[in-house]
Amino acid sequence: METAERSQPLVVRTDTVASYVEALIEQVGGTRHGSMQERRIALPGLSIRLFSQDEMLTRAAETSFIQTSRSDLPEAGLTVFIGYPEGTFPEPASWSPHDRYQPHKVAQALSQKRLHASYFYDLDHWHAYDPKSQIAVQLLKAPGAFPPWEAGAPLRPFLHWHYAERGMRLAHAGTLGLDGRGILLAGAGGSGKSGTVIAGLLNGLESMGDDYVLLSPGDVIRAYPLFSTLKQDPEGIQRLKLDAARNCGRLNWQGKHQFTIRDLTTAPQPDYLDIGALVVPRVTGGDHTHFSPLARKEAIVEFAASSIYQMPGERESGFRFFSDVVNRLPCFRMDLGRHPREIADQIATFIQKAGT
Amino acid sequence: MGRREGTDLLAQQYKIASRDIVAEDFDGDIVVLDLSCGKYFSFSDSACGLWEALSAGTRPQALLDSAAPYSSAGLEDFLRKLLDHQLLTIREPGIEVAPAAGLIEKIRGAKEIPEIFVFDDLADLFLADPIHDVEEPVGWPVLKQN
Structure with a gap:
C-alpha cells in the first residue's frame, strides 16, 4: 500500500x-x-x-x-x-x-x-x-x-x-428437471439456455435457475438453486408468448427483461435436482427439437469456458471440477425447435427415457 | 529442417511449459487449457497420443513409426505449434522415457495427422486487463478496439 x-x-x-x-x-x-x-x-x-x-x-x-x-x-x-x-x-x-x-x-x-x-x-x-x-x-x-x-x-x-x-462450484448453466431428476444446460450467451429454461418452466418442468447453479459432486452430481432470477431479451419474450408487462419486469443492463421463477409459475420447485446429463443447446430455427451425442472434448469447452471466466479467482480447480462433471455425465447437443411446448415435451421425454 | 534456433526438435525432450498449462483426458481426447490466457486446445487423434508421450518426456524420435499417420516433417510441424503456443518447452536432457504402455498402439491406430485446434472465444476477455484495456467510457467488459 x-x-x-x-x-x-x-x-x-x-x-x-x-x-x-x-x-x-x-x-x-x-x-x-x-x-x-x-x-x-x-x-x-x-x-x-x-x-x-x-x-x-x-x-x-x-x-x-x-x-x-x-x-x-x-x-x-x-x-x-x-x-x-x-x-x-x-x-x-x-x-x-x-x-x-x-x-x-x-x-x-x-x-x-x-x-x-x-x-x-x-x-x-x-x-x-x-x-x-x-x-x-x-x-x-x-x-x-x-x-x-x-x-x-x-x-x-x-x-x-x-x-x-467446500468442493462445490457455481456453474454458469441452466437446469431443467422432472420429478427431481434433471439436466444441465451449458453454453455461452445466446445458445438458448434461458429460453429453454423458461419454456420448460411454462410447461410443467422444474428448474434450479437459468444462469447460475450450485453443483455438488457426490455419488450423484446434484444441482441446488441459488438465484431465482431469469433473463430474456424482448425477442425471446415474444417467442415464448410471455406478457412482458405482467411477468417480465423492466430491462436490465444487457437490454434483457429480468424476472424470477415465481413470476412464471407458482408450482413448488424441488430442493435439488439429481443431474443425469449435460446438454448443450443450439438455436436452429427448425420445427423440431432433437438430441444427438456430443463429444466430451466439445462439451468441456462449452461448459467450462464461461463458468471459469465468470468466476473470479484461480482457475485450475475450476477446470478440474468441470472436467470431472463432464467425464461423469453423458453429453448431448440439443438442436432447439421453435415451439416452447414442443421443446419442453422433448426434454421431458429425454429425461424420462434417459432415466436421468 | 527440424531445427528451432539451431535445435534439432526431434532429438529433444519436452515438458509442460508452465503451471498455467493444465490438461484433462476425455475418453482419450486431450483438452488443454492455458490458464493465463483462457485459450483451450484440443487435438486430432494422433496428436492426443503425441501430447501424452511428449509431455511425459519421450523424445519425438521414439515416436516415429512407419504405421503412424505422420512423417518426421509432420511431427516437427506439430512440435513447433506446441512450442509456439507455449504448451510445451524443451527440458534439460534427462532419463530416457519410453512411451507409456499402449501409446504406440494408440498412435499407430490413429487416422488423422497431428493437428491442434484452438478455442479462444473468451481469451480476449480472459487475458485483458480490465483497467487498461477497456473502451472508455463504456467500461468493462467492452474491450478497446485495436
Whole structure:
C-alpha cells in the first residue's frame, strides 16, 4: 500500500493487494455496525448474516435468492458487510495505474494469505473474502456504485469462493428437471439456455435457475438453486408468448427483461435436482427439437469456458471440477425447435427415457 | 529442417511449459487449457497420443513409426505449434522415457495427422486487463478496439 491515510485514497498493486484485503476485512469485520439492520439469507448448506448499507443491493439480496430452510449439505455460516465510505467503511482503494491488473496473477498473490478478492476498476468496487473468519466485505465508493450485473446475482463472488472451498462450484448453466431428476444446460450467451429454461418452466418442468447453479459432486452430481432470477431479451419474450408487462419486469443492463421463477409459475420447485446429463443447446430455427451425442472434448469447452471466466479467482480447480462433471455425465447437443411446448415435451421425454 | 534456433526438435525432450498449462483426458481426447490466457486446445487423434508421450518426456524420435499417420516433417510441424503456443518447452536432457504402455498402439491406430485446434472465444476477455484495456467510457467488459 502506498499510503494509509483515509483522506488520500489507497493505491494498491499486485504485490500489495493481499495486505490491503487483509486489513480491509480486519477493519470492517472488527467494527460494531450497530446502525445496520441484520438480514438472514438461507441457502443450501449456508446461512448468511447480511449487514448492508446499500438499499439497492439489500433489496436485490432479499428478492434474488431461492431461500431454503433445509438442505442435505453440511451447514456453514458467512457474514457479509456491504457498505460505502460512511461510518465504519473506509474509502475503497484504487488500482495503481502503473501495474497491470491481471485477475489470474492477483488471485495467485491473494492465495499466499488464503484470501480472495476481486476489483472492478470502473467504480473502485471491491469484493473481499477471508475464508478463515468467513467474513466477506463488498466495498462501494458510494450508494448504488456497483457493476450493473450485481443486482441480478448478488453476493455471487462470495458464494463462489465459499462453495469452492467446500468442493462445490457455481456453474454458469441452466437446469431443467422432472420429478427431481434433471439436466444441465451449458453454453455461452445466446445458445438458448434461458429460453429453454423458461419454456420448460411454462410447461410443467422444474428448474434450479437459468444462469447460475450450485453443483455438488457426490455419488450423484446434484444441482441446488441459488438465484431465482431469469433473463430474456424482448425477442425471446415474444417467442415464448410471455406478457412482458405482467411477468417480465423492466430491462436490465444487457437490454434483457429480468424476472424470477415465481413470476412464471407458482408450482413448488424441488430442493435439488439429481443431474443425469449435460446438454448443450443450439438455436436452429427448425420445427423440431432433437438430441444427438456430443463429444466430451466439445462439451468441456462449452461448459467450462464461461463458468471459469465468470468466476473470479484461480482457475485450475475450476477446470478440474468441470472436467470431472463432464467425464461423469453423458453429453448431448440439443438442436432447439421453435415451439416452447414442443421443446419442453422433448426434454421431458429425454429425461424420462434417459432415466436421468 | 527440424531445427528451432539451431535445435534439432526431434532429438529433444519436452515438458509442460508452465503451471498455467493444465490438461484433462476425455475418453482419450486431450483438452488443454492455458490458464493465463483462457485459450483451450484440443487435438486430432494422433496428436492426443503425441501430447501424452511428449509431455511425459519421450523424445519425438521414439515416436516415429512407419504405421503412424505422420512423417518426421509432420511431427516437427506439430512440435513447433506446441512450442509456439507455449504448451510445451524443451527440458534439460534427462532419463530416457519410453512411451507409456499402449501409446504406440494408440498412435499407430490413429487416422488423422497431428493437428491442434484452438478455442479462444473468451481469451480476449480472459487475458485483458480490465483497467487498461477497456473502451472508455463504456467500461468493462467492452474491450478497446485495436
